[in-house]
Amino acid sequence: MSLNYKIHTQAWPLAKEFRISRGAKTQADVVVLMLTDGKHTAWAESVPYARYGETLASVVAQIEHIMPSVHSELTGGELLTIMPAGAARNVIDCALWDLKAKQAQTNVHTLLSLALKTELNTAQTLSLDAPDKMAKAAGELKTNPLIKIKLDADDILGKMQQIHHSAPNSQFIIDANEAWNIDILTDILPKLVPLNVALIEQPLPSEQDELLTGFKPAIPLCADESCHVAADLKHLQNKFQAVNIKLDKTGGLTEAVNLMQQAKQRGFIIMTGCMVGTSLAMAPAYLIGAYSSFVDLDGPLLLANDRADGFSFNRGCMSSASATLWGRADNKQMMEHLHLI
Known part of the structure; x- marks a missing residue:
């Protein structure tokens, strides 16, 4: 038709x-x-x-x-x-x-034989900023179990010490967006362990992945820019411990499910991520979040306003969107x- x-x-x-x-x-x-x-x-x-x-x-x-x-x-x-x-x-x-x-x-999760959770714990992201401003922002999220920190290569330890001081009970994902080099990574990893850093996303440029071969990090490293589809997993093995699944990289929910299933079979930690978009973009990714150790679907929280009937967020808890939004009614x-x- x-x-x-x-x-x-x-x-x-x-x-x-x-x-x-x-x-x-x-x-x-x-x-x-x-x-x-x-x-x-x-x-x-x-x-x-x-x-x-x-x-x-x-x-x-x-x-x-x-x-x-x-x-x-x-x-x-x-x-x-x-x-x-x-x-x-x-x-x-x-x-x-x-x-x-x-x-x-019916609904999409039934068609795909996927579980649907009514709630997920999601990270909330702090934008790159001056250390004092990032620490203040972290303090406002100190009851959230998971906070994601955008960093470059400047004063990594100083920023994280201030952020950890402001939110001592939270775990952190650091996202370097390819801004570090292997020397920075090697030096900073052991210093971040006491600061509740649970995961580090894409520390090196994707073209430098080979430098991570056999590297034994004190904190798991997550492939983001280096991981798009399931075919990438063979290259990522023995370099990264986790993969960040984003539907705009996989090219949709179909390949995201395939990537998630194959990554689990290979022993990767699963993270579900997003670009900055509305709840409509988060809705399909939410289905992958049910199978993920780390969820980062806070895109709507970064917007001045979201779509009607979108997801609700409360101290890092993300509740499923209305059935009128996508995939169910x-x-x-x-x-x-x-x-x-």
């Missing part, structure tokens, strides 16, 4: 500037795809990522190019064979899963959610 579709780009202002080692942003630029078979209407959201050469325009062009080949009977596995991983495939794959659930009058309020139609 052929499908009609609409593509929209949206800019969601952030509550405040969000800075990482590669730069800063003040809004989340997202792509929304709506599909209809004439009876059911489905949708999804993805976030183009400049790190991989993606822009709003390039992702929209990819979607436009492939949509003549997309029909309601197309499976996620078939989509993997006609599109590369990335934000364009993600939004199509997740919209198709939403549509299939509505056509079958007919989205009768979708027009109101989208605002632009």
Whole structure:
């Protein structure tokens, strides 16, 4: 059955500037795809990522190019064979899963034989900033069990000491976004152990992964920019202990499930992550979160406002979104959610 579709780009202002080692942003630029078979209407959201050469325009062009080949009977596995991983495939794959659930009058987690948790503990992310400002922000989250810290290579230990002092009972994920080198990593690891650092994401540039071969870190290292799809796992073995699964990297929920299952079989720690987007982008990733040791789906918390019927957050506890948002019931309020139609 052929499908009609609409593509929209949206800019969601952030509550405040969000800075990482590669730069800063003040809004989340997202792509929304709506599909209809004439009876059911489905949708999804993805976030183009400049790190991989993606822009709003390039992702929209990819979607436009492939949509003549997309029909309601197309499976996620078939989509993997006609599109590369990335934000364009993600939004199509997740919209198709939403549509299939509505056509079958069921839900996506049932179609995929996945568990659905009503609550997940998620990290809340601190933007890169001056040490005193990061410490103050950490203090405001001191009751959260898990806080994610964006760092560059400048004054790593000093910042983490102040942050730990402000939130002594929290665990921390450090995300360096490829900003460190092997000497920094080797020197800093043992110093971070007493500061409740539980995981370090992508300390080195992805092209330097080989430097981690056989490296025995005191804190698990998590592949983020180095891990996109299940085929990457062979390369990551014996270098990283964990992988960060993001749907905009895997190119959708179909490959995210495959990556999660194969990573577990290989003994990797699973982390579920996100780009900065609305609850609509978090909804498919939430299903992977049920199988993850670390969850980082706080994208909506970074926004000035989220979509209606989105996730709720309370001291690091993330409650499942309304059934009207994605993947479970007919989205009768979708027009109101989208605002632009």
